[in-house]
Amino acid sequence: MREMINMIVVLTVLTAFSGGLLAVVERGTANKIEDQVLKFQKAPAIKAIFPEATNNPLAERFTVQDTEGDKLQVFPGIMADGSKAVAFETKGTGFGGPIGLMVGINLKTDKIIKARVTTHSETPGIGTRAKTDLSFVNQFSGKGVHENLALKGDNGEIDAMSGATVTSRGVSIAAIQAEKLYLKLKPEIVKHMK
């Protein structure tokens, strides 16, 4: 009995201490990591979505909030022809954890310009094709925000990548989430971009 209590106490104290230490390190590095993700993941995605933006979407980013308290970081883009668009990131759950999807939507036509995968932890060579092989994410280009972006197997319009159904579904969930958020937050975004 004594031995068992001893084991429980040691393990509990050790895991609690580890948890506390990690919380401190996590908090200490959170801002720095966010900067790095912005520089190495979001910036290239935005560059791909708005290749000819006349403004600087990264520097002009802002945060909108709706009445329910949902916050969203928005990157505004102004096209060469003067039309306005926004890009923002949503998350879906893939095979190895959350998948970030940067979606660019034209404010005037309500159509998706392009979508690009940002952060992910998918299986190298299988799930990572969502990021490296653009033919999958290019299916979202030109789709309206009211269209069904689920996979064909889930009665939608998007072809899954063969062998990577879970990853494909994660990306598709992120895209559907992006449609919902866009429709909900559009008034706020438009107000902000005047």
Next chain:
Amino acid sequence: MAQSLVKEFTKGLWAEIPPFRLVLGLCPVLAVTKSVENGIGMGIATTFVLIFSNLLISLLRNIIPSKVRIACYVVIIATFVTIVELLMQAYTYELFLKLGIFIPLIVVNCIVLGRAEAFASKNGPIFSIADGLGIGLGFTLSLAALGSVRELLGNGTLTIWDGLPVFHMGANFLPFKFMVEAPGAFVGLGLMLCIMNLIGKK
């Protein structure tokens, strides 16, 4: 004492150099040594984990009950691996992307658990740090050596830091792509083991 401390440190550099003498932790050795830069990055991350997990395990060696010792070691090792992962994301994000899944996998690297079980749980904190530092540096050197052979033959360059090659074989060099693919890792490691054994025989 000073002499045996040096012995504990230097054994990791030759007599017990991890991938070649202990033949442990081969998964990251084979997977990340496509370039010198990746090899060194992985080696330093592992060294950091080794030093701190050895230190903590050695300090707690009389408190940890032997029946749950492996669980305690894994908690300690996993904590330091997560710290390394966060620090790499914050300061060397590009390297973190290249090493990817192999950073969290240090948790299950046999070298780290092996040193905890075989050394740190039986020795004092200073010796354990020396042991961790020695084995870690040995691991880093091995990865850098294998990485430089593979990168030099497979890509014709040597890259130490930030993607900038410090050495280039020249335009006439035709890269031997096989060496940077997975089978090249096995062949490279095998040949290096071979050379190590030849030298050790004398």
